[in-house]
Amino acid sequence: MRLPFAKFDPGQAGRVVPPTGFTANLTVLTAAAMAFLAVFALALCFATDRLATRWSDSLARSATVRISAPTEQMQSQTDAVLQVLSETPGIADYGVLNNDQMTGLLSPWFGPDLPIDTLPLPNLVEITETAVGFDSEGLRLRLAAEAPGAVLDDHSRWRRPLVAAASRLRLLGVVSLLLIGGAMAGMITLAAQAALAANTQVIRTLRLIGAQDRFVARAFVRRFTARGIWGACFGTGLAMLAVASLPAADTAGGFLTGLGFSGAGWIWPLLIPVTAGGVAWLATRLASARVLKGIR
Amino acid sequence: MSSQRKIRGDVVIELQNVAVGYGGTDLLSEMSLKLVPGSFHFLTGPSGAGKTSFLKLCYGELTPSAGHLSLFGQDVRMLGRDDIANIRQRVGVVHQDCQFLDHLSLEENIALPLAVTQRTVNRDELRELLGWVGLSAQAQALPPQLSGGERQRAALARAVMMSPEVIIADEPTGNLDWEMSLRLLSLLVELNRMGKTVVIATHDLNLIRQTKAQVSARVLRIAGRRLHLAGADL
Structure with a gap:
């Protein structure tokens, strides 16, 4: 039979650190809890990014031409507008909204049985831009010349605040991730310091029998890095299961139900245990250096 | 156990007018002593006299506030943390509260x-x-x-x-009955006969008398912040 560290192996240095106890659980639990929150922060970050992109794209690439004209001129002005649109570069698609589409637009306010034929409603032409987009000022001038009753609405009035809101949401996601990442680092650092403080007697004993600082530091750093990684793996796994079990966005349609990852996005949470391990490594290294400084 | 490193020089621990203190007050002062290889020393004195502090000086846990202290020929003030660790590999320490x-x-x-x-x-x-x-x-x-x-x-x-070349024991028999104290002491005497330098801090004068019958031991006494060589009354 050989002693566990009969032949010295750096990996066995961690055996001198008590394997269990309050501080061990504290490190694992802290890493797990913070990793769990970090996964949700990451998911929030992705969700806000997707939402912001969707809002920006969909609003930026659509416009409407409203044609208000006497009944006898309505058709001729509509034809003129369609002619102008067909000649305007940067427009991918356009079309006059039919009665059903108009009913759909108005039904939230007037109900589904609106007699749309009897109302003096303007004609609406919906425009979808290409990726390059069109010159809205030029189009507006041409429409004014060729169809005086036509007004181009490129949504810029209410697109701007929405795009700003979307950008703020994106920023919110990043800030949340940074805050939780920072909190994770802080919590793991505190747990490592508490653990080191609780093991001062062990460190004192090791120094007494001739252990050099690097042996002591390595023993604690290895043990607490492993605990940090293990806890973060557990928390990350649990959070990924929780995120995966959320309803899909297209089922419930809300913003929060869009919280999650898709495709290669699922790789990102796997970086959290690695980050937690790095944080634990650094925190324990700094904490052990500080504790060792107080023990001769 | 039988193998022993050669000690360079003729002194393993040397104190010259050493003082040690806490917070600006000297607990011990003007201590001078040479421990030669293979010697056996008892350290006595009342509780709180500074026996443990003296022993801590001998394995580098404390540094003198004044005077010169050398361990194995090395000036303690010049030693880094790794050097201290290396010194402790040459000094075996037995504490009263046995840290395991x-x-x-x-x-x-x-x-x-x-x-x-x-x-x-x-x-x-x-x-x-x-x-x-x-x-x-x-x-x-x-x-x-x-x-x-x-x-x-x-x-x-x-x-x-x-x-190690030196064995330092701080009240090793403090919690033991007489029979067990003698047994432990016989082990220390045996180590000394193998050539180890032994320093034992103890209150127990009977133990010292018992040991002096077996081995040539010097008795040091700390009193009035000074280190004295005790008389033949022991």
Whole structure:
């Protein structure tokens, strides 16, 4: 039979650190809890990014031409507008909204049985831009010349605040991730310091029998890095299961139900245990250096 | 156990007008002493006189506030932390409260000085050492499962694991009955006969008398913040 560290192996240095106890659980639990929150922060970050992109794209690439004209001129002005649109570069698609589409637009306010034929409603032409987009000022001038009753609405009035809101949401996601990442680092650092403080007697004993600082530091750093990684793996796994079990966005349609990852996005949470391990490594290294400084 | 490193020079620990203090007040002062290889010293004095502080000086846990202290020919003030660790591999220390790692077995604790210095444990030597201190049957026990006497003997075994030149024991028999104290002392005497320098702090004058019958021991006394060579009344 050989002693566990009969032949010295750096990996066995961690055996001198008590394997269990309050501080061990504290490190694992802290890493797990913070990793769990970090996964949700990451998911929030992705969700806000997707939402912001969707809002920006969909609003930026659509416009409407409203044609208000006497009944006898309505058709001729509509034809003129369609002619102008067909000649305007940067427009991918356009079309006059039919009665059903108009009913759909108005039904939230007037109900589904609106007699749309009897109302003096303007004609609406919906425009979808290409990726390059069109010159809205030029189009507006041409429409004014060729169809005086036509007004181009490129949504810029209410697109701007929405795009700003979307950008703020994106920023919110990043800030949340940074805050939780920072909190994770802080919590793991505190747990490592508490653990080191609780093991001062062990460190004192090791120094007494001739252990050099690097042996002591390595023993604690290895043990607490492993605990940090293990806890973060557990928390990350649990959070990924929780995120995966959320309803899909297209089922419930809300913003929060869009919280999650898709495709290669699922790789990102796997970086959290690695980050937690790095944080634990650094925190324990700094904490052990500080504790060792107080023990001769 | 029988192998021993050659000590360079003729003094292992030397103090010249050494003072040690806490918070600006000297606890001990004007201490001068040379410990030569193979010598046996007792250190006595009332509680709180500074015996433990003196011993801490001898293994580099305290640095003098004044005077000159050299351990194995090296000026303590010039030693870095790694140098101190190296010194402690040459000085075996037995504390009254025996500090062990409670999650490791007794034999792992005894072999710990080798593990922390990246040396291979010779299983036969370890078994021999356990037998020498009478703890073969407790090799796999955890430290909290041991009695006071067993812990003291285990601490002694750990202290000699690296075959140090100097053994320092701080009140090693403080918690032991007379019979166990004599047994532990006989182990220290045996080590001294092997050539180890032994320094024991104790209150127990009977123990000192008993030892002086077996080995040539000098008795140091700390009183009035000074270190004295005790008279022949002991």
